[in-house]
Amino acid sequence: MEPAVTPSDLAQIAVIGGSGLYQLFAPDESTVHEIATPYGSASVTIGQRAGRRVAFLPRHGTGHSVAPHLINYRANIWALASLGVKAIISSAAVGGVNPEYPPGMLVVTDQFIDRTSGRPDTFYDRGSVQHLSAADPFDPMLRRVAVEALEALGELFAPTGTVVIIQGPRFSTRAESLWFRAAGADIVNMTQYPEVVLASELNMGTVNLSFVTDADAGLSPLEPDPGAETAAAPADSATDAVTADLVFRRLREAQPRILAAIDGILRALPQSFAPRPLIAPEQVRAVLEREVQHHPGFELPPLNPPTSQAHGDTASVQR
């Protein structure tokens, strides 16, 4: 039987793993929890990383079995909120549509353009009506922490970037890619919406760490990339247009950098971090009190409105 979630499993920080990031802890130093939510269950692994207790959730599942448009974003985000998470570090693979965001660069995303369709993207479609302020969708304080951590690591990164989120699972046409660039997007992805706004609706802050794996479809051809050429993907399409194989290969190569960046942010995140209360705490509480099918042994600790007091990695976490 899988372990019950106890107060000592509460975590104030979560890492959402994107493509290529399916594990964060040594297997014997973490516990996996199947968390029941009003939207279905979510699998969260809790362990220690960079001296912090961290809840880890690979958004595509551990074997990349869930397509971007089918991810149960509401279950994932509700599950993290139910653990007491206040800060989310999300990793993502992106294509660069602006030539100033070339493959190999990390981006601390600050804006998005939503081009998805049909994804459930709010918790407030029942109960009360709430209108989230989304002008600055990523948490400004967490973004500052991330920028300083990446500077300290000497990383190649962009401190800002606008991501356009497409519905997927297909990649963009050349015309779409050029259109996104003309519209002001720097990078393109399939998962950052609605994840970040759902987190904000439950008063959790998100910082996104995107890794540019490719130049999408519409830019000038890149330098020849002999490693990408296969019988199935002839030289010219392999060098200038994204493929899933290319994305996964570049992510494997970049894994040490991405993990070092996450660790740098984890270490730099102040214990006292308090997210913006974008939604009234009693409304968030009402969402978290919605009925779920609990596993035996799962007990939600009592909810308290968020305070600005220091938060510690302890069982008496403020939720």
Ligand SMILES: CSC[C@H]1O[C@H](OP(=O)(O)O)[C@H](O)[C@@H]1O
């Ligand atoms: C594997 S290619 C496309 C896939 O990669 C990105 O995933 P994530 O955002 O979770 O890193 C992109 O959004 C697509 O889901």
Ligand SMILES: Nc1ncnc2[nH]cnc12
């Ligand atoms: N070019 C691209 N488009 C959408 N999602 C991506 N993830 C990585 N590269 C991508």
